[in-house]
Structures are given as structure tokens and as C-alpha cells.
Amino acid sequence: MDVMLINPFINATLNVLETMAFIKARAGKPYLKNDHMASGDVSGVIGLIGEVSGTISCSFTEKSILAIVSNMLGEEMKEMNDEIKDAVGEIANMISGQARRELEEMGRPLEAAIPTVIMGKNHSITHMTISPIMAIPFSTEHGEFTIEVCFEE
């Protein structure tokens, strides 16, 4: 997979969380993921189509997403519910939109599908292609989350 495709998603993730939830996240070292198990308790997945096609997902632990959505709404969220699911879809949308602008500026325009959100312990994430999955772990003072990027070769 072209690693140039990954940085826009890291930049977008940091920007979205800082702007909407006032949370400074730190990106860890990207790694190749060999299975489809989600690292978090709720995941948003978006299909991307263009010169290369693929999927991105963002998977949040319960602790991290409750803190993120609480900050976004200015109200304490205590449980995983439909509001959290909707928020994960919107966060995935914003990350996709920001990253696609950077990719467009690099001459790699992509169209995005509507996000799908999966919630529950030990769920799996199905990426659109069978190419290697690049995972980027992020840490915040409220817990961890992971972005996965998978583009066809």
C-alpha cells in the first residue's frame, strides 16, 4: 500500500478530535494488522472509491469515545447508546472529508460512501479489499483508539 495515503488520515484524525472535542491525541507507530478484530468497542467504517479504492475505519474504546462525545456535546455521556453510534459515524465522516481534501491536493481524489457503525465487544471490521491493513494507534488522556486504512495494491 502507498504509505503516502496514510498521513492525510493521521492529520485529519488529530484535527477533528482537537477541533470538535478539544482533545489532543497522539499518533503511535503504524503497524500491519493481520486480523479483522476491532481494537475498540465501537467502530465507524467508510468505503472510498477513486483511482485506488479502499476503506478506512476508526475504532474507539468505550472510555475514549464516551470522553470524546461528552466533550463534543458539552454533556457527560455515561453509556454506549445510539447517540454514541451516530457520533462515531459523524467523526468518521469528518476524518474522511478532511483526509480526502489533502488527498485531492496531492492529486489523489476519492469519493466516500456513507459510514457504517458497528458497536459491541469483540466485533470485527471488514475492509473492502484484501490488501494489507495499516493500523495507526492513537492515545489520549481518556484512552485509546485506532484508525485502520486499507487500500488496494
Place this chain on the structure above:
Amino acid sequence: MDLNMQVLVVDDFVQMRRILRDVLKQIGFRNIADAEDGLAAIRVLKKQKIELILADWNMPNMTGLELLKAVRNDESLKSIPFVMVTAEAQESAVLEAVQAGATNYIVKPFTASTVEEKLKDIFDRPAPRKPRPEGRGRGEL
């Protein structure tokens, strides 16, 4: 900028409507209606006098772009300032919205100051300005 004007917020994501409402209240707007998609927005526009529309792009039933075109093709509504508030951040999307008649364009994620600045662009500055995408890089949009 008249903070008593009637504002309509259109977004299928209920929390985003709430966030936008809060931001508009923070700026000082007092009269804010909302709708969950373009069709619901049309119903509101037919019932009450709206003076500013802020609409998301991707919504079920009727998208923000379809709503924008419907507003611009309606004699009684065509002069209402229309601001697209969307995660669609690419230049090509901004161009498409501007060509369809968008008055300004706000990229999600946004800050309250970005929203205020974009609205002042419409109401407080004499010379019309072309909408421009914002939010390049990290941090402040």
C-alpha cells in the same frame, strides 16, 4: 449582523444540530429552527420566514445540495443566504456548492469563531466575497 434573524439549521445528525445551535447561541442568535433533512427544511421554509439557512450536504431524503437548488429556484426563497456546513472538504465540492448558489461554506470540524467569521462574511462586509475552503492542517480552521 442582526442576531434576531430567523435561522434554520439542517442536519440529519441530531447532535450536530445541537452543536450548531449551541454555537449560534454563543454568537448571539436567538431564533433558531432546525430540520433533519432537506425535505423537512422545505416544510419549515413554507411555514415560517427564514432569513439564514445552514445545511449539511449528505442527508437522506433530500441532500443539502438538492435543498440549495430548490431554494435558489424558488422566487420567494431564492434570496435567503445559504451556508453549506459539511464534512465534504474538497475544493471540487466547494466549487459545486458555489456554482449551485451557496453563499458561504463551512467545513466540519469547525470552531465557533469559524462559524462567526463566515456569517460576518455574509452580513457585515460590504463587498461580496467568494466562499473559500478553510481548515487546512491541524488546529484552528
